[in-house]
Amino acid sequence: MIRGWGLRRKFVTVFLFLVTLPTLLFGSLIYYQATTTFKQQAVENTTRRMETNEKNVTEIISQIEKLSSYMTFNEDFRTFLTSTETELALQHDQEVANIRGYITFQFMSHGYIDSIELRGDQGAVLHMGNPVVSGDESYLDKQAIYANGYPIWSNAYEVDTQWSGEESVISLTRSINDLTDIERSLGMVRIRLNTEELYHRIEVNARRQQGKYFVLSNDGQFVLYPKATQESKAIGEEDIRQFVVTNDSTTMRYRVGKDNFLVVKKPIEATNWVSVVVVNENDVVESLYKVRRSIVNMILLLIALGGIALVGFYHLNIKRITALTEQTKQLEIGDFSAKVHVPSKDEIGELGARFNSLGDRIQQHINNEYKFKIEQRETELKMLQNKLDPHFLYNTLDMIRWTARLEAAEETEQLIERLATMFRMSLNSGKPYVKLHEEISYIESYLELQSKRLGDQLSYRLFVDAQIMETPVMKQILQPLVENAIRHGFEDLPYQGKIQIRCFLQEEDLIIDIIDNGWGFTDDHDVTTGGFALGNLQERLSLAYGEGYGLTILQPATGAWIRLTLGQKPLLTE
Numbered sequence: 001m002i003r004g005w006g007l008r009r010k011f012v013t014v015f016l017f018l019v020t021l022p023t024l025l026f027g028s029l030i031y032y033q034a035t036t037t038f039k040q041q042a043v044e045n046t047t048r049r050m051e052t053n054e055k056n057v058t059e060i061i062s063q064i065e066k067l068s069s070y071m072t073f074n075e076d077f078r079t080f081l082t083s084t085e086t087e088l089a090l091q092h093d094q095e096v097a098n099i100r101g102y103i104t105f106q107f108m109s110h111g112y113i114d115s116i117e118l119r120g121d122q123g124a125v126l127h128m129g130n131p132v133v134s135g136d137e138s139y140l141d142k143q144a145i146y147a148n149g150y151p152i153w154s155n156a157y158e159v160d161t162q163w164s165g166e167e168s169v170i171s172l173t174r175s176i177n178d179l180t181d182i183e184r185s186l187g188m189v190r191i192r193l194n195t196e197e198l199y200h201r202i203e204v205n206a207r208r209q210q211g212k213y214f215v216l217s218n219d220g221q222f223v224l225y226p227k228a229t230q231e232s233k234a235i236g237e238e239d240i241r242q243f244v245v246t247n248d249s250t251t252m253r254y255r256v257g258k259d260n261f262l263v264v265k266k267p268i269e270a271t272n273w274v275s276v277v278v279v280n281e282n283d284v285v286e287s288l289y290k291v292r293r294s295i296v297n298m299i300l301l302l303i304a305l306g307g308i309a310l311v312g313f314y315h316l317n318i319k320r321i322t323a324l325t326e327q328t329k330q331l332e333i334g335d336f337s338a339k340v341h342v343p344s345k346d347e348i349g350e351l352g353a354r355f356n357s358l359g360d361r362i363q364q365h366i367n368n369e370y371k372f373k374i375e376q377r378e379t380e381l382k383m384l385q386n387k388l389d390p391h392f393l394y395n396t397l398d399m400i401r402w403t404a405r406l407e408a409a410e411e412t413e414q415l416i417e418r419l420a421t422m423f424r425m426s427l428n429s430g431k432p433y434v435k436l437h438e439e440i441s442y443i444e445s446y447l448e449l450q451s452k453r454l455g456d457q458l459s460y461r462l463f464v465d466a467q468i469m470e471t472p473v474m475k476q477i478l479q480p481l482v483e484n485a486i487r488h489g490f491e492d493l494p495y496q497g498k499i500q501i502r503c504f505l506q507e508e509d510l511i512i513d514i515i516d517n518g519w520g521f522t523d524d525h526d527v528t529t530g531g532f533a534l535g536n537l538q539e540r541l542s543l544a545y546g547e548g549y550g551l552t553i554l555q556p557a558t559g560a561w562i563r564l565t566l567g568q569k570p571l572l573t574e
Contacts, residue, residue, distance in 0.1 A: 012310075015306070015310050019306050020303060020306060023299065023302050023303060023306065024299065024303075027295065027296075027298070027299035027302070030295055031295045031296070031299075034295060046211060046264055046277050046279060047264070049211075049213070049277060050213075050264065050266050050275050050277055053202050053203065053213055053275060054266065054268050054269075054275050056201065056202040056204075057202055057215060057224075057268055057271075057273070057275070058268060058269065058270070058271075060110075060112070060193075060198065060201070060202070061153070061270075061271065063110065064113075064151075064172050064191055064193070065151050065172065067106060067191065068151060068172060068174045068176075068189055068191065071118075071176055071189055072149075072176050072177070072179070073179070074102075075095075076095040076098045076099050076102075077099060077118070077176070078176075078178075078179075078186060079092055079095045080092065080095055080096065080099055080118065080120060080124055080126065080187075081118070081120035081121065081122070081124065081176055081186040081187035082120065082121075082122060082186055082187075083120065083122060083124055084122045084123050084124060085123055085124055085125075088124055096126070099118070099126065100126075100128065103116050103128045103129075104128070107128070107129060111197055111201070112193050112194055112197040112198040112200075112201050113129065113191060113192070113193060113194075114129055114130050114161075114167070114169055114192045114193060114194040114197075115127065115128065115129030115130045115131070115132060115161075115191075115192045116128050116129055116189070116190070116191050116192070117132075117189070117190045117192075118187065118188075118189050119187050119188050119189075120186065120187035121185060121186060121187050124187075129192070130161045130162065130163045130164060130167075130192075131161060131162040131163070132159050132160070132161055132162075132192070133159075133160045133161060133162055134159070134160040135157070135158065135159030135160060136157075137157075137159075137171070137173075137190070140152060140154055140171065140173040140190070141173065141188060143173070144173040144174055144175045144188060145175055145185065145188075147174075147175065148175060148177070148182075148183070149174070149175050149176075149177045149182065150174070151172050151173075151174045152172065152173045152174065153170065153171075153172055153271065153272075153273075154170050154171045154172075154173070155170065155217050155221040155222065155223050156168050156169070156170050156195050156221070156222055156223050156224070156225070157169065157170075159192070167194060167195075167196075168194075168195040168196065169192045169193060169194055169195060170192075170193050170195055170198070170223055170224070171190050171191060171192045171193065172189075172190070172191045172193075173188065173189070173190045174188070174189050174190075175187075175188055176188065176189060195223075195224055195225075196227055198224060199213075199224050199225070199226065199227075202224065211277050211278055211279035211280070212225075212226050212277070212278045212279075213226070213275070213276070213277055214226075214240065214275075214276040214277075214278070215268070215273050215274070215275060215276070216240070216241070216244045216273065216274050216276055217272055217273055217274070218244070218245070218272045218273075218274065219245065220241035220242070220244050220245040222237075223273055236254060236256045236261065239252075239254045239256075239261075239263075240263060240276060240278065243263055243265065243276075244265060244274050244276065250264060250265055250266065251263065251264050251265075259280050260280070261278055261279065261280055262278070262279045263276060263277070263278050263279075264276070264277050264279075265277075317348060320340075320341075320343075320348050320349075320352065321348060323340055323341070324340050324348075324351065324352055324355060327339065327340050327355065328355070331355075331359060331362075337359070337363070338359055339356050339359065340352040340355055340356060342356070368543045415448075415449060415452060418445040418448050418449055419445070419449060421441065421442070421445045422442060422445050422446060422449075431475070432474060432475055432544075433472045433473065433474060433475060433570065434472070434473065434475045435469065435470050435471070435472060435473075436464070436468055436469055436470070436471045436472075436473050436503065436510075437464070437469040437470070439473050439475065439476075439477070439478060440462060440464055440478075440501075440503070442476065442478075442479065443462075443478040443479060443482060443501065444462060446479055446482065446483075447460045447482065447499065450482075450486055454486075454490075454497075456496060457490065457493070457496060457497055458486065458490065458496070458497050458498075458499070459496060459497075459498050459499075460498070460499040460500070460501070461498075461499075461500050461501070462501050463500070463501070463502045463503065463504075464502075464503040465503060465504045465505060467505070468503060468504070468505055468510060471510055471568055472569070472570065473510070473566060474540060474541065474544055474570070477512075477537060477540075477541070477564065478501065478512070478514065480534070480536075480537055481514045481534075481537070481562055481564075482499060482501075482514065484534065485497075485499055485514065485516040485518055485560060486499075488518070488519070489516050489518025489519050489520065489559065489560055490516070490518045490519075491519075493518055493519070495517075497516065497517065497518055498516065498517045499514070499515070499516045500513075500514075500515045500516070501513070501514055501515075502515070508567075508568065509549075509565050509566065509567065509568070510565075510566040510567070510568055511563060511564070511565060511566075512563070512564040512566070513561065513562070513563050513564075514561075514562045514563075514564075515556065515559065515560070515561045515562075516559045516560050517558055517559040518559050518560060519559075519560075520556075520558065520559050520560045521553055521560055534551065537551065538550050538551045541564070541566070544570045545566055545567045545570055546567070548565075549565050549566055549567060550564070550565065551563070551564060552564075552565060
């Protein structure tokens with residue numbers, strides 16, 4: 001079935017099944033894989049973000065707890081906590097200076113530390129950092145005393161400070177106990193951390209990621225949160241609280257207005273805190289839609305480019321081939337004027353040019369054949385009109401030859417036999433072509449008769465390559481040239497006229513040279529206009545062998561030199 005399809009249908013089918021459909025399928029596969037990969041990447045990014053933030057929180061907790069532990073074991077701090085204000089002023093200036101230097105270094109190393117407060121049971125008090133004007137922290141002291149030396153972390157709460165006014169802090173409160181009697185309290189330390197600075201420190205590597213990060217206590221109180229979220233309820237804080245307190249699942253989805261949120265939580269080790277990430281799925285989908293649109297646009301672009309390539313290839317190639325096919329059909333039904341437009345020199349253009357050339361050559365051959373046949377018939381008609389019946393003349397000559405033989409006139413018999421041979425070859429059943437050796441035999445008989453007529457005024461020589469004796473040539477092409485040399489070249493010649501005929505192959509062409517030592521041609525002599533015999537012969541040879549073949553006049557030192565260039569096989573046959 002496919003074998004009967006046209007080239008246009010095959011091309012469209014190949015384009016659809018091998019270009020368009022693979023492009024759509026491949027694009028759809030990329031579209032699906034990109035969607036899946038993007039969603040998976042979003043989950044992985046969220047999980048990685050939580051793990052990174054949890055690590056940051058844990059490191060900060062550990063650093064602050066180590067700072068408070070250092071106060072328990074350091075001699076300067078124990079001296080401060082067990083001394084009164086008077087004793088510190090009189091005896092322990094150096095210890096106080098060391099403590100101040102240590103705390104100052106911590107402020108410089110950890111920008112999220114807002115203030116540090118030391119209170120000894122003997123009445124000594126040291127407050128460094130942002131002074132707290134007001135704020136209820138008494139419940140933290142009670143929890144620290146009850147914890148008996150273990151650090152107590154608060155949730156976020158508000159304090160009124162002297163430098164920055166009201167701000168949110170979380171704090172570590174710890175009872176400092178005696179090393180020799182761990183049940184006896186020496187004093188208390190409170191380290192306050194600015195929640196906004198602390199949040200920025202935790203989120204330092206995640207600011208460009210989607211979603212919001214929170215730290216909540218197990219009872220649902222916010223510990224760390226983005227400032228903008230605290231000021232608005234756009235993401236549903238109450239839903240987040242309930243999820244942390246009452247839901248054992250690690251993920252939850254909820255809706256606020258037109259936004260869908262995904263919540264993921266994970267407990268922070270060694271604390272009563274929970275890491276929470278809230279992602280607006282609309283933001284994720286929007287990013288995903290951008291990728292999808294890019295893929296869709298790419299697929300549409302590829303299809304459009306494929307369509308342009310289809311149209312271009314059709315007009316530049318397929319259409320030209322179909323046009324050539326249509327013109328071939330015209331040539332097949334005999335319309336040799338069929339032509340194709342050749343706009344370029346590529347392979348199709350070369351094929352079209354050769355088709356046009358083929359049509360021209362066929363038309364030319366038909367015209368030549370027609371013209372050749374007409375001229376041949378006209379020549380035969382003139383011969384019939386102007387001459388005796390060849391059979392009658394040949395039979396009469398044969399009768400005279402036998403009479404000469406009976407009378408013992410041998411030379412007369414040979415001359416008559418030569419003349420009879422010429423008439424027999426002239427008859428030749430009307431065929432326009434003879435073998436080369438027959439043409440040579442004819443011209444030899446002609447020259448022999450002429451030499452008998454002219455006597456010592458004429459001599460001749462023939463040279464013929466033996467391998468070309470069977471080559472077909474036009475009949476009687478040499479006789480007009482030899483006759484022309486005798487009649488015009490040897491007229492009133494003061495010395496013996498000589499004619500030389502040479503026949504040989506030169507590459508693929510048959511060469512026949514007719515050379516004489518007569519008066520020769522004038523410098524401007526043209527074979528096409530130099531007499532009826534030569535012009536007629538030139539036209540016959542051009543029709544029979546094609547362009548580039550025929551008569552050529554060469555210029556020897558003396559006399560005339562005519563060269564016949566013939567093909568080994570004529571274009572026109574009998």
